[in-house]
Every structure is written in structure tokens, then in C-alpha cells.
Amino acid sequence: MVSLRNITKQFNGVYALRDVSIEFPAAKVIALVGENGAGKSTLMNILSGVYADYEGELVYQNDVVRFQGPRDAQDYGITIIHQELNLIPYLSVVENIFLGRELITPWGALDTPKMKTVAKQLLSRLKLELDLDTPVSQLKVGECQLIEIAKALLVESEVVIMDEPTSAISESEVYALYDIIRDLKASGKTVVYISHKMKELFTLADEYVVLRDGQVVQQGLMAEVNEQQLVNMMVGRTLAERVECGERVTDKAVLRVNHLSLLHPLKEDMLLEDLSFELCKGEILGIFGLMGAGRTELLETLFGLRGKPATGSFSFDEEEVSFFSSPNEALRWGLALVPEDRKSDGLVLGMDVRSNLTLSVLSSLEKLGVLADVQEKELCRQYVERLRIKTATDQQYVGHLSGGNQQKVVLAKYLATQPKVLMLDEPTRGIDVYAKGEIYDLIREQAAAGLGVIVVSSELPELFAVADRILVMCDGRITKQFKTEEATEESILQAALPDK
Amino acid sequence: MNMTITSYKKRLQQLQPLIALFLLCLIIAIFSDRFMTVTNLWNVMRQISVNICIAVGMTLVIISAGIDLSVGSILAFAGAVTASFLSMGAEIPFFGIYIGFTPLGAILVGITMGGVLGLVNGWVITYFKVQPFVATLAMLTIARGLTMLWTQGYPISSLGKEFASLGTGWFLGVPIPVWIAAIVTLLAVFVMKKTRFGRYIYAIGGNERAARLSGIKVNRVKTLVYMLSGMLAAVGGILVTSRLDSAQPNAGMGYELDAIAAVVIGGTSLSGGRGLIMGTVLGAIIIGVLNNGLVLLGVSPFWQQVVKGLVILIAVIIDRSQHKDKK
Numbered sequence: 001m002v003s004l005r006n007i008t009k010q011f012n013g014v015y016a017l018r019d020v021s022i023e024f025p026a027a028k029v030i031a032l033v034g035e036n037g038a039g040k041s042t043l044m045n046i047l048s049g050v051y052a053d054y055e056g057e058l059v060y061q062n063d064v065v066r067f068q069g070p071r072d073a074q075d076y077g078i079t080i081i082h083q084e085l086n087l088i089p090y091l092s093v094v095e096n097i098f099l100g101r102e103l104i105t106p107w108g109a110l111d112t113p114k115m116k117t118v119a120k121q122l123l124s125r126l127k128l129e130l131d132l133d134t135p136v137s138q139l140k141v142g143e144c145q146l147i148e149i150a151k152a153l154l155v156e157s158e159v160v161i162m163d164e165p166t167s168a169i170s171e172s173e174v175y176a177l178y179d180i181i182r183d184l185k186a187s188g189k190t191v192v193y194i195s196h197k198m199k200e201l202f203t204l205a206d207e208y209v210v211l212r213d214g215q216v217v218q219q220g221l222m223a224e225v226n227e228q229q230l231v232n233m234m235v236g237r238t239l240a241e242r243v244e245c246g247e248r249v250t251d252k253a254v255l256r257v258n259h260l261s262l263l264h265p266l267k268e269d270m271l272l273e274d275l276s277f278e279l280c281k282g283e284i285l286g287i288f289g290l291m292g293a294g295r296t297e298l299l300e301t302l303f304g305l306r307g308k309p310a311t312g313s314f315s316f317d318e319e320e321v322s323f324f325s326s327p328n329e330a331l332r333w334g335l336a337l338v339p340e341d342r343k344s345d346g347l348v349l350g351m352d353v354r355s356n357l358t359l360s361v362l363s364s365l366e367k368l369g370v371l372a373d374v375q376e377k378e379l380c381r382q383y384v385e386r387l388r389i390k391t392a393t394d395q396q397y398v399g400h401l402s403g404g405n406q407q408k409v410v411l412a413k414y415l416a417t418q419p420k421v422l423m424l425d426e427p428t429r430g431i432d433v434y435a436k437g438e439i440y441d442l443i444r445e446q447a448a449a450g451l452g453v454i455v456v457s458s459e460l461p462e463l464f465a466v467a468d469r470i471l472v473m474c475d476g477r478i479t480k481q482f483k484t485e486e487a488t489e490e491s492i493l494q495a496a497l498p499d500k
Numbered sequence: 501m502n503m504t505i506t507s508y509k510k511r512l513q514q515l516q517p518l519i520a521l522f523l524l525c526l527i528i529a530i531f532s533d534r535f536m537t538v539t540n541l542w543n544v545m546r547q548i549s550v551n552i553c554i555a556v557g558m559t560l561v562i563i564s565a566g567i568d569l570s571v572g573s574i575l576a577f578a579g580a581v582t583a584s585f586l587s588m589g590a591e592i593p594f595f596g597i598y599i600g601f602t603p604l605g606a607i608l609v610g611i612t613m614g615g616v617l618g619l620v621n622g623w624v625i626t627y628f629k630v631q632p633f634v635a636t637l638a639m640l641t642i643a644r645g646l647t648m649l650w651t652q653g654y655p656i657s658s659l660g661k662e663f664a665s666l667g668t669g670w671f672l673g674v675p676i677p678v679w680i681a682a683i684v685t686l687l688a689v690f691v692m693k694k695t696r697f698g699r700y701i702y703a704i705g706g707n708e709r710a711a712r713l714s715g716i717k718v719n720r721v722k723t724l725v726y727m728l729s730g731m732l733a734a735v736g737g738i739l740v741t742s743r744l745d746s747a748q749p750n751a752g753m754g755y756e757l758d759a760i761a762a763v764v765i766g767g768t769s770l771s772g773g774r775g776l777i778m779g780t781v782l783g784a785i786i787i788g789v790l791n792n793g794l795v796l797l798g799v800s801p802f803w804q805q806v807v808k809g810l811v812i813l814i815a816v817i818i819d820r821s822q823h824k825d826k827k
């Protein structure tokens with residue numbers, strides 16, 4: 001059992017948490033919910049020893065403790081799976097899982113065979129089949145997330161904190177995690193679960209705690225609330241009516257992909273095979289697929305990140321193009337990609353919000369070779385307001401924003417390029433329920449203004465909410481196309497599974 | 501209100517190197533009465549100017565998450581080229597053509613040479629994906645070798661009054677090299693703060709992939725950065741040559757280390773993405789004053805090295821402890 005008493009935490013004079021008191025009982029799964037920037041991660045960082053300077057106290061098994069670092073907390077039995085990925089890119093899967101806890105033979109050498117056996121067991125609990133020697137830099141974000149989970153499971157702990165463990169994993173792939181969480185609970189552990197996916201929370205959690213602006217606004221039993229109530233508590237205001245933009249899909253194609261194939265860079269294998277599809281102005285095209293289906297590869301190929309495709313060409317805005325050789329070229333034509341992994345691809349964490357946001361459009365903010373400060377600030381202000389990015393000032397380090405707000409900055413950066421086609425790879429990863437709705441509105445608004453939008457997502461509800469048409473991919477091929485009205489969850493999942 | 505306290509704290513942190521420099525000067529002045537004389541101070545500044553030019557270029561490189569070990573050799577090569585063009589014109593082999601050069605012409609040729617070698621660095625690094633450390637280490641040897649070939653191992657001296665005045669002359673009561681270093685500094689500050697190019701350098705150093713995905717032509721920017729570093733090293737080489745009125749084939753040996761030290765003392769992170777030109781300039785001044793002070797205090801040359809190393813370490817440790825939240 002662990003409890004937090006009157007925790008207050010501020011960063012440079014800005015409060016992230018104010019007088020928070022929560023008890024986490026044993027053998028329970030507690031859902032910690034709140035909007036982006038509510039303070040969930042900060043609170044869990046305190047609980048898991050990442051921050052040692054805070055006001056208030058932490059009581060663990062009847063003792064007041066103050067952890068001096070994550071390792072200290074772990075030794076007490078508190079483990080956290082962080083929201084952001086923390087794997088070392090060039091180390092292999094096993095090496096990452098055992099980092100800092102390597103198994104040693106009696107004469108001091110690394111006991112690789114034993115580590116591999118243990119790692120294999122862990123991964124099989126997560127239903128993840130991987131070559132243990134692959135460097136994690138070659139894995140997908142979702143797979144990395146599962147490895148983070150495996151890493152946390154390696155140590156026996158009393159309290160396991162999961163901060164958005166499934167933000168990059170699709171629904172059909174989280175069942176293994178559900179089983180694990182149930183096992184943990186059955187053996188008397190406390191699980192604190194942070195997620196913006198309501199469905200998961202209602203399946204897993206026994207209790208909930210709602211944080212808003214750094215304060216606990218409500219806590220209680222999960223069984224006693226419904227989704228709408230929970231969202232209302234998080235947001236603390238009544239939700240605005242969603243706007244429908246009416247008919248916006250035109251029949252003018254803005255992007256036409258013909259027989260696109262891409263070779264695997266290392267193996268004699270196809271990453272993408274003979275893909276053809278069309279995107280019209282004003283249309284929102286959803287692409288669904290399981291991990292490894294080739295969705296990200298498709299977007300990256302179009303965006304000029306994968307070099308020359310093996311076959312195929314596409315036409316963009318009525319002009320034939322063989323392929324874009326770099327993101328620079330793609331962006332100049334008006335094709336933008338909001339990448340999947342914000343930390344490695346989306347943001348320069350050491351720069352402030354403003355510089356990140358305007359990075360893609362700096363050339364238009366130049367006057368006689370000098371950056372126009374006023375215009376830059378104004379542009380930034382517009383997007384901060386429009387996407388409701390929660391930041392102290394526009395000069396705050398982007399790395400100090402909450403996860404969801406970081407995601408919004410990436411989105412803003414590419415919206416600012418005013419593209420003709422916007423490709424979004426898991427655009428709402430880590431974004432709270434309410435803001436998700438806002439982002440869907442924004443996507444619709446953009447489409448209504450004549451943009452073609454491609455949304456790749458592993459969340460079906462997301463695609464049902466925004467897409468006009470859904471392509472399903474599996475093993476690098478398009479297996480099926482649906483009009484959204486005609487699609488059902490089953491039919492889509494079936495098309496997404498290999499080897500029918 | 502809290503915000504004003506933090507910005508006040510921040511301001512104080514930025515002032516820290518200045519305070520350190522002030523204390524350093526105070527200590528030296530207490531123990532040596534020759535330090536605080538006009539002649540000595542201008543002399544120190546004159547010497548520091550060279551390191552400032554090189555270190556400013558190095559700052560750009562390091563902020564872009566690279567390193568340039570070849571600056572010392574490029575300095576020597578550019579100095580030698582300039583000197584030979586000055587003293588005898590260029591005798592183009594096999595054709596027997598002889599062309600004479602004005603000092604300005606020779607200087608431009610020298611700077612161009614530095615730029616070309618820097619460009620090669622940048623090209624090798626971006627096109628062949630060779631790590632900057634390795635590529636510029638190779639250039640360190642190559643450029644030194646080229647210098648030896650060019651000079652046949654002999655100094656090139658007596659370069660004319662006009663040229664020599666560059667390194668030894670005064671303008672409005674300030675040594676000309678100091679003017680040059682000041683101009684280089686101001687230009688660099690402007691570029692880093694106010695231009696797209698500067699912003700791109702920070703972005704590339706902070707996260708190269710994200711920069712590329714934002715449409716930045718990463719390779720072009722990086723190549724340009726190494727070219728600039730080469731050109732600034734050449735400026736340093738010309739200043740050294742002019743001050744000595746002679747191009748030494750082994751000029752500039754180890755200068756890359758002084759430049760890197762200045763950058764590091766100035767608070768720029770070797771992992772890229774963070775750093776300020778003014779910090780580097782202060783760093784260079786601190787090193788220069790320290791060198792001068794140690795000599796004036798009669799510290800043995802062996803101890804001088806130890807002390808210098810310790811100062812670098814202490815500076816970095818203090819800096820790190822302030823930035824620990826930013827990694």
C-alpha cells in the first residue's frame with residue numbers, strides 16, 4: 001500500500017501539482033485520468049523516484065519515504081513504465097530488457113543464454129515474437145512500448161505504474177497486457193494505470209482518480225461512473241457541440257498512387273507490394289493495419305524518407321511525380337507527414353515551443369535574410385491558441401510539456417506548412433479524450449478547406465470518427481477498402497489479419 | 501512574481517562566467533603588477549583574437565552536434581598559402597606563369613583555401629556518412645601534410661609591412677586582430693540568433709532526424725557549417741602569420757584543443773543543440789587570461805597545463821550541475 005499526502009510540485013514557479021493526496025490500495029487497478037498537462041506523469045514521476053524535490057510526503061507501507069532516484073524506488077518495489085520511450089537504440093532487445101540488471105555467471109561474464117531464455121518468456125507473455133538480437137532502433141514504436149513493459153515486468157514489484165503503456169499499440173494487441181495486469185492484481189500488487197483510452201480504463205480499472213490542473217477533483221469506484229461522466233470530470237466544463245462540415249469530399253484527386261512497391265532495405269523481401277489508391281480533395285482517408293502492416297512505411301515512402309521505391313509512381317495535384325527524394329521536396333510540393341514518434345522524429349526537445357513550431361516554415365518568416373520576430377510569435381500564438389497547447393510561455397522547452405501537448409506541437413508544426421495533403425501517423429497518440437475530439441474537428445475543418453488527409457491509426461474508433469473511407473493493410477498490401485458507413489469492426493479486423 | 505525570480509536567477513547564471521573572469525583577473529592582478537597594464541592587456545587580447553575566430557567556428561560545429569579537429573592544420577595551411585601568394589606570387593607548376601598578389605588578394609585566397617578544406621570535411625561527413633571526429637581527424641593530418649608540402653618545411657617570412665600591420669597594427673586605439681575577432685563574434689551572434697541558418701544549426705544538433713522531417717536540408721546546412729569553420733580557421737591563420745610576419749609550417753598545432761576548451765567552458769554542450777557564441781568568447785578570454793596569468797606568476801609550464809585542464813573540468817562541472825534538468 002502506498003499513499004501520497006499533500007504533494008505539491010512546481011517547475012520554475014509554475015505549479016504542476018497542488019496539494020494532491022491519494023491512496024493506492026493493494027490488489028487494485030487504479031485509473032489515473034486527466035487532460036493533457038493535468039499532472040499525471042509528474043505525480044507518477046514523484047511516486048517512482050524521478051523527482052526528489054517536492055513538498056508533501058509519500059507513505060509506503062507505513063513509512064514516510066523520499067526516494068533518491070528511480071533505482072531507489074525500484075528497490076522498494078515501485079516500478080514505472082514511462083510515457084516516453086527510454087530504450088537505447090543500438091542495443092538489442094535483450095540488452096535493453098536487462099539494462100542495468102544484467103545476469104552474470106559465477107565468474108563475472110554476462111550470462112547471455114540465461115538472459116535470452118528469460119527475455120523470451122517475458123515476450124511470450126506479451127505475445128510478442130521478436131528476434132532478441134535485433135537492435136531496437138529497427139523496431140516499431142508499438143514493439144518498443146511492449147519491450148518497455150517487459151523491462152518493467154522483469155523486476156518483482158509491489159506497485160507497477162503504467163503511464164500510457166498502450167498509446168502506440170492497437171486494441172487487438174493489448175489483450176496480452178490485460179492478462180498481465182489481471183495477474184498482477186491477483187497476486188496482490190497495486191497497478192496505477194494512466195491512459196486516454198476510455199475502453200481500456202473501463203475494462204481494467206477498479207477505481208479512478210481524476211486530476212485537473214494539478215489537483216484531485218474526484219475519486220471513486222469505476223463501477224459507479226460512465227464514460228461521459230468521467231470525461232466531464234476531467235474537462236470540468238460542458239463539452240461544445242461537435243460541428244459537422246457537411247459535404248466536403250470532392251471528386252478531384254489530389255494524390256494518386258500507382259503500383260507502389262518498396263524493397264526491404266536488408267532482406268530480400270517486400271515492405272510494400274503493389275499499392276494503388278487515390279485521395280481526393282476534401283477527403284479523409286483512414287488506413288488501418290496491425291503492427292508491421294507497412295502503414296508507416298507507406299507514408300514515409302511518399303514523404304521521401306525511404307529513397308526510390310522499387311516500382312510505382314504517383315501523381316500529386318494532377319502532376320506526375322516519380323518519387324520525392326527528401327522531406328524538403330515533399331513539403332515544397334505540399335505533402336506533409338506528422339510522424340508517429342514525437343520524441344525521435346517530431347521534436348527537437350532542447351528547443352523551445354516556438355522554435356519547434358515554426359521550424360518547418362522559417363523560410364516564409366524571413367525578411368531580407370533575417371527572421372521576423374513579430375510574425376514568428378504571432379504564428380506561434382495562433383497555433384497555441386487553436387490547438388489549445390498548454391504551455392507556460394512559447395519559450396518553454398518543448399521537452400517540458402506534457403506528452404499530449406508535445407504531440408499538439410508536432411501537429412501544429414506541419415499544419416503551419418499549409419499542405420495540400422496532410423498525412424497523419426497516429427495523430428492522437430497520447431492525446432486526451434476531449435482534445436482528441438478537437439483534433440478530429442480540426443482535421444475535418446482542414447479537409448473542408450480542400451485538403452486531402454490520410455490518417456493512419458491503430459485505433460478503429462478513431463478511424464470511424466474521422467475517416468470517409470478506410471483502407472486496410474496487411475503485410476505490405478492493401479487487402480480491402482471500405483466506405484466508413486459500410487465498414488464494421490469485424491470486417492476490418494478480418495481484413496487486417498494475415499493468412500485468411 | 502515567481503517568473504521574475506526565475507528570470508533573475510537565469511540572468512545571474514549567464515553572468516557567472518563573467519564573474520569567474522573578473523575573479524581570475526583580480527587574483528592575477530593581486531599577485532602580479534605586470535598584469536593590469538595597458539600593454540599587457542592589449543597583448544593578451546591580441547593573442548586571444550585568434551582563438552576567438554577559431555572557437556566561434558567550432559561553436560557552430562559543436563552546436564550542430566559535430567566536432568572539427570582539423571582547424572589547427574587548416575590554420576597553418578591557409579597561413580602558408582597566403583604567405584606564399586604574398587611573398588612571391590603563385591608560381592603555377594609546369595606552366596611557369598607568375599602572378600603577383602595584393603595583400604587583400606592573398607588573404608582572400610587563404611580564406612578560400614580554408615573554406616575549401618572545410619567544404620571537403622563537410623562533404624565527407626554528409627555524403628559518405630563518416631563521423632565528424634574521424635573525418636576531421638583525417639583532415640588534421642592531411643592539411644598538415646599539405647602545409648609541409650607547400651612550404652617544403654620552411655617558414656615563409658618577410659611578407660611586407662602592409663600585411664604585417666594586420667596582426668600588429670592598431671585602429672582607433674584597439675589592435676586590429678581584436679577588431680576582427682569582434683566583427684566575427686558579432687556576425688556569428690547575429691547569424692545564430694536572427695537567421696534561419698542559425699536556427700537550423702540548433703535544430704540539427706538537437707535532433708537531426710526531426711530537423712530533416714521538418715524539411716531542413718540537413719546535409720547542406722552541415723556542409724556549410726564545416727566550411728565556415730574552415731574559413732574562420734583560415735582567418736586565424738592569417739592573423740597568426742601576419743603577427744609573426746612569417747608562416748610557420750607547424751603553426752596552430754593543438755589549437756583545436758584550445759578552441760574546444762573555449763567552447764566547452766562557454767557552456768556549449770558537446771552533444772549538440774545548445775550553446776551560445778558569447779559563452780565561447782568568454783571561454784576563450786578566460787583561457788587566454790589564464791595562460792597569461794600563469795606565465796606572469798612564474799608558474800612552471802608543466803604546472804600551467806595541469807591548471808588549465810583543471811579549470812576546464814571545473815567550468816564544465818559547474819555548468820552541468822546547473823543544467824542537470826535539461827540533460
Ligand SMILES: Nc1ncnc2c1ncn2[C@@H]1O[C@H](COP(=O)(O)OP(=O)(O)OP(=O)(O)O)[C@@H](O)[C@H]1O
Nearest residue numbers: 011016036037038039040041042400401402403404
Ligand atoms: N520538467 C518540467 N519543467 C517544466 N514544466 C514541466 C516539466 N514537466 C512537466 N511540466 C509541466 O507540468 C504540467 C503537468 O505535466 P504532466 O506531464 O504531468 O501532464 P500529464 O497529465 O502527464 O499530461 P499528458 O496526458 O499529456 O501526458 C504541464 O503543464 C507541463 O508543462
Ligand SMILES: [Mg+2]
Nearest residue numbers: 041083402403
Ligand atoms: Mg503524461
